[in-house]
Amino acid sequence: MPMIFRLAASFVVLASLPELAQAQNEATCGRDVLVAQSMQRQALEQLEQADGDDAKNCRVWRRHVDTMRRVASVYGRCLSGSERAQRLAQVQGSDREFSAAIKAQCGGR
Numbered sequence: 001m002p003m004i005f006r007l008a009a010s011f012v013v014l015a016s017l018p019e020l021a022q023a024q025n026e027a028t029c030g031r032d033v034l035v036a037q038s039m040q041r042q043a044l045e046q047l048e049q050a051d052g053d054d055a056k057n058c059r060v061w062r063r064h065v066d067t068m069r070r071v072a073s074v075y076g077r078c079l080s081g082s083e084r085a086q087r088l089a090q091v092q093g094s095d096r097e098f099s100a101a102i103k104a105q106c107g108g109r
Contacts, residue, residue, distance in 0.1 A: 075088050
């Protein structure tokens with residue numbers, strides 16, 4: 001293949017890389033949001049199952065805060081507009097609420 005055609009083919013491939021990366025990112029974000037929603041549901045179920053034992057509650061609350069932070073990271077990266085704002089407000093509010101409970105009732109650890 002003549003050099004000019006190879007260069008032209010290379011430019012076509014390079015020009016399409018941003019679109020390929022965006023399509024891959026959209027697919028990754030779609031999957032990540034589904035996983036984050038599942039994690040959020042599981043965290044809420046675990047909160048409902050906490051039985052009042054202080055040590056167990058503290059463990060569940062810490063796990064919940066960690067999960068909310070992970071979920072917030074995904075929502076912040078993958079969502080936009082009002083959906084992003086609403087979901088971030090929800091998980092960040094839960095993070096703050098349970099972080100305060102940990103500080104007050106679990107020795108802040």
